[in-house]
Amino acid sequence: MHTKNRLLAAAAIAALALSALPGRAAEQAVAQAATWQAHHATLIYEPYTSQYTCDGLRSKVREIFLFLGARKDLKIIASGCGPSEFPMGAASVTVDFSTLAAAPDAAPSSVVQGYWTPTRVMPGWPNFIDAGDCELIAQMRKVLTDDFAWQNLDYRALCTPHDVSVDSFKLQGLILKTNRGAS
Secondary structure, eight states: OHHHHHHHHHHHHHHHHHHTSGGGHHHHOEEEEEEEEEEEEEEEEOOSSOOOOHHHHHHHHHHHHHHTTOOTTOEEEEEEEOTTSSEEEEEEEEEEEEEEEEOTTSOGGGOEEEEEEEEEEBTTBSTTOOGGGHHHHHHTHHHHHHSSOEEEEEEEEOOOTTOOOTTSEEEEEEEEESSOOOO
16 A cells, blocks of 8 residues: 555656646746836946857847847847947947736736746756856846846846856746746
8 A cells, every 4th residue: 555655646746847847837827917018228238258249249138038028129229339349348238128017907908918937047048048148147137137027036146257157047937928938
């Protein structure tokens, strides 16, 4: 009888583990009435380890914002670049963007369907993020944590100047997005 109970317990643990896999996360997304909220942010990127061209910095910020659920009409301007398109010291990135905010009591005409979606950003996930992006993630902390709607956010960025570590940063939690797909 004890063997049967152990097998049942092992099967239950395996089922819980499988339900937490990224491929299953879409089934776990929870619907939420939401509205678009406009944001304006100026990010200052001071490179110590990873340097981007201004185009590269704009592109990386765009990819991160879109991955986290910003509306596709965001506008990004990078400045502080010299003739070679490389930042001269710190670069400034100005972003105008919209993200979803929970709105259970909003007027029906402004409500869109959002989903609390399991999401993570860390070196290697998604595929356009690598360990060298730690400083960028760290310097974007206020925008990433305050301007996007998160539940149960686990944010960590421990960047060492002139060093790249595969376990240097992570954002993980439920984020409010318009699609149900796991991130």
